[in-house]
Amino acid sequence: MENVDAALSRIRSIIASDRSGCFLSRWLFLRLLGISYLIAFVSLWTQIDGLIGHDGILPVVDYLKAVSERVGAVKYWWLPTFCWFNAGDASLHLQCGLGVVLSLLLIAGVAPVLDLVFLWAIYLSLSTVCRDFLGFQWDILLLETGFLAIFLAQRRWFPGFARETPPSVTVLWLCRWLLFRLMFMSGAVKLLSGDSTWWNLSALTVHYETQPLPTWIGWYAHQLPVWFQKASCGVMFGIELAAPFLIFCGRRARRIACGTFVLLMFLISLSGNYCFFNLLTVALCLLLLDDAFLLRLLPSSGAAFVKKGLTHLTESGSSPSGTPSTALRAPSPPAGEKDRMRGHGSWNVLRILGVEVLAAIILLVSGTETAARLFHAQSLPIPLREILQLVSPLRTVNAYGLFAVMTTTRPEIIVEGSDDGVTWLPYEFKWKPGDLKRPPAFVAPHQPRLDWQMWFAALGNVRGHPWFVNF
DSSP: OHHHHHHHHHHHHHHHHHHHSOHHHHHHHHHHHHHHHHHHHHHHHTTHHHHHSTTSSSOHHHHHHHHHHHHGGGHHHHSOOGGGTOOSHHHHHHHHHHHHHHHHHHHHTSSHHHHHHHHHHHHHHHHHHHGGGGOSHHHHHHHHHHHHHHHHSOSSSSOOGGGOOOOOHHHHHHHHHHHHHHHHHHHHHHHHTTOHHHHTTOTHHHHHHHSSSBOHHHHHHHTSOHHHHHHHHHHHHIIIIIGGGGGGSOHHHHHHHHHHHHHHHHHHHHHBOOTTHHHHHHHHHHTTSOHHHHHHHSOHHHHHHHHHHOTTEEEOOOOTTOOOSEEEOOOOOOHHHHHHHHHTHHHHHHHHHHHHHHHHHHHHHHHHHHHHHHTTOSOOOHHHHHHHHHHGGGTOSOOOOSOSSOOOSOOOOOOEEOSSSSSOEEOOOSSSSOOTTSOOOOOTTSOOHHHHHHHHHHHSOTTTOTHHHHO
């Protein structure tokens, strides 16, 4: 009985510390999320005409017309996009432009909830019609993270530090659960695939040269001795398979998990171009850190400035269990604010219940999907399959895991053109590997979507990549 009481007391202390000590981490998370959105929209904006414009590879007008003729009124749910109202090139540019503006507002901290709602809706709209070109793991991760952030952000027009309300513990742990799924499944799928290169730790001896868009540092990484490549692979599995469980432990354990994840993202960004994926993952990692720890990382002048802005900073004693000596707590609202809160009591109760119900659905769906992949379940229960199918167009619960099977060769499609039908010359892509005399370059955080898809097309055939015919 004493053990049960101690466990419950520990859980309550963790929840209390999360609620009172994650103001700064939430602030940083939302800014990095805003930067991720900004990168995504700016990068796509520069390519939108060529990808899905009127004269693009996959014209959105033709796509929506074909879908409309087949499915009727349910098209609005199965293909949630603003392009149903206007699918012209101007509409595509307008959506990208609005995304850029809203991203800047989110970074500036102006009306974060409204920003996040519209950012998620616009990116979902573009992801739906871009199809192959906007279906990468970081695209769905941005949508799922952005959706959860709507319920984590402060519901004010100008939520400075002094006005913040404590972050929802439920949503905070949903974000951590998302990070766990992302990291753990990234390691699990590699072993579940049965790929021998992962099991014998030799995958990294070929990865640096066979990945989609390597960097010039990746070339040097490829030259490292085999023993180092195998050791690196083992460390990677330790980070992806073991460290995620530290998320569910105390503050100190979560700090270790955060450090290992950030280190892995940094090393990945050095050897390959993965657009905003690394930055977005780091943003999620910040939610593992408490404010007292973040303040200690700042120089004394910076910490003093932040503490001054955090008017609800209070001093409390530290405990052997790792509770920090300073915690950020919600301030007591003034009398007028208390009256307003009482007047909205029913609404607050309904809002909290809504968040809890939503969290339960997300946990049920994502947990079952993750378990099914881990234990090779052939099929999910019919009710759960129906729920998954129903919510799939919103892309709010997704499966993760990159490079489950390591590509050991690097085939390339050579596209040639001729002015006279006699002399044929290859078209050189700006970013993907081509001319052997040209070293690979850094292009991240921008993602050249066509260059990326050319890598997938080279590994398959025309049937699996029909867009290539249009190209």
